[in-house]
Amino acid sequence: MTNTDDAPTPSRRHGDASARRAMPQGHITIGLVENDPYALALLRPQIERLDPRFSILWVVSTGAKAIHHCLFTSPRPQVLVIDMGLSDMPGTRVCEVLRQHGCTAGVVGITALPTADWAARLAACGGQALIAKDLIRGNLRPAIVASAAGQAYQSEGNGTSGPEHAGNAEEHASDRPVTGGTALYPSVQEAIACLGNTGQGTTESASATATATASAQPPANPLSPRQQQVLAAYAAGETTGRIAKTLHTSNATVYVHLHDALARLGAASKIEAIDIARKNGWIHVEQYRQ
Secondary structure, X not given: OOEEOOOOOHHHHOOHHHHHHHOXXXXXXXXXXXXXXXXXXXXXXXXXXXXXXXXXXEEEOOHHHHHHHHHHOOOOOOEEEEEOEOOOOEHHHHHHXXXXXXXXXXXXXXXXXXXXXXXXXXXXXXXXXXXXHHHHHHHHHHHHHHHHOOOOOOOOOOOOOOOOOOOOOOOOHHHOOOOOOOOOOOOHHXXXXXHHHHOOOOHHHHHXXXXXXXXXXXXXXXXXXXXXXXXXXXXOOOXXXXXXXXXXXXXXXXXXXXXXXXXXXOOOOHHHHHHHHXXXXXXXXXXXXX
């Protein structure tokens, strides 16, 4: 039975080796990091259905908890599937900290935003793949299998194009803004070789790093001021007619702003768009009154 957040399974009392022996041959263990409960309700069973070898060890909602479980609890996952836009730090920063401390789990990023917003950053931080959430059905399974073997998953649509390697990381590579560019993901060992010498490898240093970077910034806000106001108003429970009156415009114009916001966020619904925007700090309820 898998666990969510800080409810450990009994197998954690034993070492990694004994836990691996208990798994069927070829089994792939996964840690899942997603702070949206609605997305998680869909994502978790979707991953488990992709391949009978996949087993989710635990689910957590923050980057700090993911770092703790990957470095200091047993059994440790072979693959970490992580949303890029977490509430406490970017998923890229989680990956960077893990590599600095020699973690050998493959890292597969997922995002509802255009993959170009995160691709080069994730490659620089030692990730093996980045999958758009609307392409999970076709791309996540091979990405997990490759990452479990310590290999990168390079494919069209996951922010990969061209021969350039974006994995030449600098300090806090996860915090650097990225605009377009190419990303060629490294293998796990290449990532550790590049980043491993910058970490201290102790519980205290990893925990301190996680805490210190919890306020790291997500990608630049892709929404226009008016799109932010419209989403904020819907988030506050306002009707389309009320929003139009407050903004001194028509219902049709409000719908246009909403449609454009969904397109920019890569969201399939108003609820998903609001969640993405709120999670990244791009909208606030009071904005629609401005």
